Amino acid sequence: xxxxxxxxxxxxxxxxFSKLEREAKSEEKxxxxxEKRTGVAAGLPSAAPSLPKPKHFDPVxxxxxxxxxxxxxxxxxxxxxxxxxxxxxxxxxxxDGSKRSIMAFSIPDAALANVVLRRTRDRNTKRLSPxxxxxxxxxxVFDAILALREYQSDGKLFAVQIDFExxxxxxxxxxxxxxxxxxxxxxxxxxxxxxFKAFIHHKFADHDKSTTGPFSRRHxxxxxxxxxxxxxxNLANHDLDVKLxxxxxxxxxxxxxVVALCGDYxxxxxxERCFAAHCRTSGLILNAKKSPGIAVISQHQQELRTYPxxxxxxxxxxxxxxxxxxxxxxxxxxxxxxxxxLYLLQYLSTGFKKSRAGVxxxxxxxxxxxxxxxxxxxLYGGLAEADLHKFIYDGKRxxxxxxxxxxxxxxxxxxxxxxxxxxxxxxxxRAMEKRNSILKAKYGVECPTPSNKELATGSWLDLAAxxxxxQPETRMPSLVRGWRAARKHFFTxxxxxxxxxxxxxxxxxxxxxxx
Numbered sequence: 005x006x007x008x009x010x011x012x013x014x015x016x017x018x019x020x021f022s023k024l025e026r027e028a029k030s031e032e033k034x035x036x037x038x039e040k041r042t043g044v045a046a047g048l049p050s051a052a053p054s055l056p057k058p059k060h061f062d063p064v065x066x067x068x069x070x071x072x073x074x075x076x077x078x079x080x081x082x083x084x085x086x087x088x089x090x091x092x093x094x095x096x097x098x099x100d101g102s103k104r105s106i107m108a109f110s111i112p113d114a115a116l117a118n119v120v121l122r123r124t125r126d127r128n129t130k131r132l133s134p135x136x137x138x139x140x141x142x143x144x145v146f147d148a149i150l151a152l153r154e155y156q157s158d159g160k161l162f163a164v165q166i167d168f169e170x171x172x173x174x175x176x177x178x179x180x181x182x183x184x185x186x187x188x189x190x191x192x193x194x195x196x197x198x199x200f201k202a203f204i205h206h207k208f209a210d211h212d213k214s215t216t217g218p219f220s221r222r223h224x225x226x227x228x229x230x231x232x233x234x235x236x237x238n239l240a241n242h243d244l245d246v247k248l249x250x251x252x253x254x255x256x257x258x259x260x261x262v263v264a265l266c267g268d269y270x271x272x273x274x275x276e277r278c279f280a281a282h283c284r285t286s287g288l289i290l291n292a293k294k295s296p297g298i299a300v301i302s303q304h305q306q307e308l309r310t311y312p313x314x315x316x317x318x319x320x321x322x323x324x325x326x327x328x329x330x331x332x333x334x335x336x337x338x339x340x341x342x343x344x345x346l347y348l349l350q351y352l353s354t355g356f357k358k359s360r361a362g363v364x365x366x367x368x369x370x371x372x373x374x375x376x377x378x379x380x381x382x383l384y385g386g387l388a389e390a391d392l393h394k395f396i397y398d399g400k401r402x403x404x405x406x407x408x409x410x411x412x413x414x415x416x417x418x419x420x421x422x423x424x425x426x427x428x429x430x431x432x433x434r435a436m437e438k439r440n441s442i443l444k445a446k447y448g449v450e451c452p453t454p455s456n457k458e459l460a461t462g463s464w465l466d467l468a469a470x471x472x473x474x475q476p477e478t479r480m481p482s483l484v485r486g487w488r489a490a491r492k493h494f495f496t497x498x499x500x501x502x503x504x505x506x507x508x509x510x511x512x513x514x515x516x517x518x519x
Contacts, residue, residue: 005119010074012115013066020063020111041371042355056215060089060110073112081116081195088113090207091229092214105173107208107229114230120199121231128190132238133245138259139234144504145317148256149414152321155254157267161301161323162253163314164264164275167294168283171260172233173225175240176287177204180226183239190239200236203227240286247278256316263316269308272298318411325416333420336408340379340428347375348435352442361443361451366469369451372436373465373476379428380481384409385503389477392489405493405502408483413490413502421483429456429480 035046059065066073080086091107098104109117129141137148168174183189184200192200206227207219226233226240237259244262248255251274253266264275276298283290300306301314301323313322320329348371361369384392385407394400405413415421433456440451454464462478470476493502 006074006078008119009077009112009115010070012118013070013074013112016111016115016118017063017067017070021067038351038354041351041357041360043357044355055212057092058089058110058215060112061092061108061214063111066111074115077112077116081199084198086199087202088206088230090209090214090217090219091227092211093208094211105228107206107227108211109206109227109230116199117203117230117232120196121235124190124192124196124235128235131190133242133249133257135249135255136238136241136245136257138257139238145258145411146414146499146502146504148258148317149319149321149326151254151256152263152265152316153326153414155265157265159267160306162266162269162272162298163296163301163311164266164272164279164298165296165314165316166262166276166279167291168260169289169291170225171288172228172237174287174289175225175237177222177224179286180204180236180240183236183242189242190235200232203230203232204236206230240288241282243285244278244282247282248275251275251278258317261317263314269298319414326414327417328412328415328420333424336424337427339382341431343375343378343382344431344435347371347378348432348439349442352439352446356443356447356449358447358449361449362469363450363452366466367452368465368469369436372432372452373478375432376478376480380477382407383481383483384486387489389479389481389485392485395489396485396492401497402489402493405490409486409490410502411504412483412487413494413499415487415491418484418487421487425482425484426456429459432459432480 031049038044038046060073077086089110089112091109091113094106094108095103096106125139125141132140135151137143137145137151181201181204184192184197204227205222207221209217209219226236241257241260241262245255245257248257248262248264251264251266252271253264253275255262255264255275262279264272266272266275279290282288296309296311296314298308299314300308300310301312301321302310303312303323304310313320313327315321315329315331318329318332320327360371380387380389385405387402387404387409391402395402404410412421433454436451436453440453443449443451452464458464459480460482462480465476465478467475
């Protein structure tokens with residue numbers, strides 16, 4: 005165990021070093037892009053004041069002393085004197101405007117938590133409900149969605165959706181401890197049980213007081229930011245899984261996101277009672293504002309509350325199949341709008357290098373070409389247009405399936421994707437018209453103003469202006485084209501080599517864009 009902790013400390017330190025290296029490379033990349041586009045030397049950003057952190061958060065210190073730290077931690081566990089170092093509390097903004105408290109644990113404590121989680125999860129995988137899909141080594145978002153889509157109802161389709169109020173923050177500590185102590189539900193060694201309890205009641209301080217305090221102690225909720233929180237969150241709803249499994253219909257749970265389907269109203273009422281009973285025994289609270297309760301899923305109004313669809317884990321489910329929800333459409337548009345502004349408009353207020361664009365004697369705009377490549381990287385998960393063409397028409401297998409294209413391989417219809425494609429073409433066209441107006445007024449030069457058709461076909465660029473070896477891919481990327489390749493991959497190879505996004509992607513859509 006001591007050696008496993010030491011190796012995990014070293015791994016986490018390497019991960020921290022890699023992150024710092026990526027950030028430095030990214031900063032240098034943007035400096036070079038700024039100079040290339042504007043012809044102005046990029047200045048250095050003002051150094052933000054960094055607050056001091058305890059040495060156990062320093063990857064340099066932990067890497068050098070990994071053997072000592074692992075030996076000390078494991079000795080304290082054996083002596084029942086171990087307590088995690090006070091965590092640093094960060095307030096992370098949520099999409100609804102509120103904030104979520106996330107704890108950053110020291111590197112040695114995070115290493116211990118990771119080792120313990122892996123061992124306990126592997127030992128207890130078969131004890132957990134087969135309808136629980138989060139934090140499971142062999143299940144992911146795709147499996148949860150497929151389980152719902154495959155449910156067949158002979159008559160009406162009833163859905164019961166319940167949302168727990170601040171689930172991870174409000175799980176009572178006494179309830180978590182009762183689950184840990186119950187040998188019939190989870191198999192833990194005495195040392196593992198002790199470690200879990202130590203994390204449940206860990207100390208913490210705000211990030212600006214991490215070295216001085218005052219320190220508070222957690223009395224409820226899971227230790228978010230620590231990997232042990234994953235198993236604890238699953239255990240907290242295990243009894244609910246058992247109740248729902250005994251009822252008719254089908255349910256899927258992904259952490260605190262639960263939806264149950266059935267074929268008649270009495271069964272739906274029984275499912276709803278299961279949620280109420282679980283809240284009474286566990287101390288959890290239902291969020292009345294975000295819990296639709298019982299509804300009929302139908303395109304036609306029924307005698308009960310009727311919805312044409314419901315959204316779950318980034319998908320929209322309806323009797324007609326799977327589609328993309330409006331919330332996701334909005335996030336794609338926000339991210340694409342930022343990229344369009346960054347590549348085509350933002351730098352023009354500082355300067356412009358006239359070799360970047362022109363209309364005589366050749367028509368070209370290297371910033372527009374850069375935007376097209378960046379959008380393609382995001383939408384196709386790093387694949388090129390040539391990769392998609394060879395797969396769709398020649399059957400040559402794709403090297404990977406990531407990003408938005410990979411995630412939406414399960415979609416049954418592409419109408420929303422067509423809308424996004426049209427919107428994207430129009431946005432880029434309008435941005436190019438605005439870019440041309442600014443360039444003429446401020447710098448006395450012009451850039452191409454291609455039509456939607458020219459952007460879609462890639463005919464906007466005069467290839468005589470290109471000086472590279474390989475021909476550039478000038479077509480605007482298309483979600484429909486990506487979806488066609490993803491669907492063919494799904495029907496041909498299933499979900500093999502399709503990378504599912506991390507849990508929480510639908511509250512931070514950058515995870516899909518950065519694949």
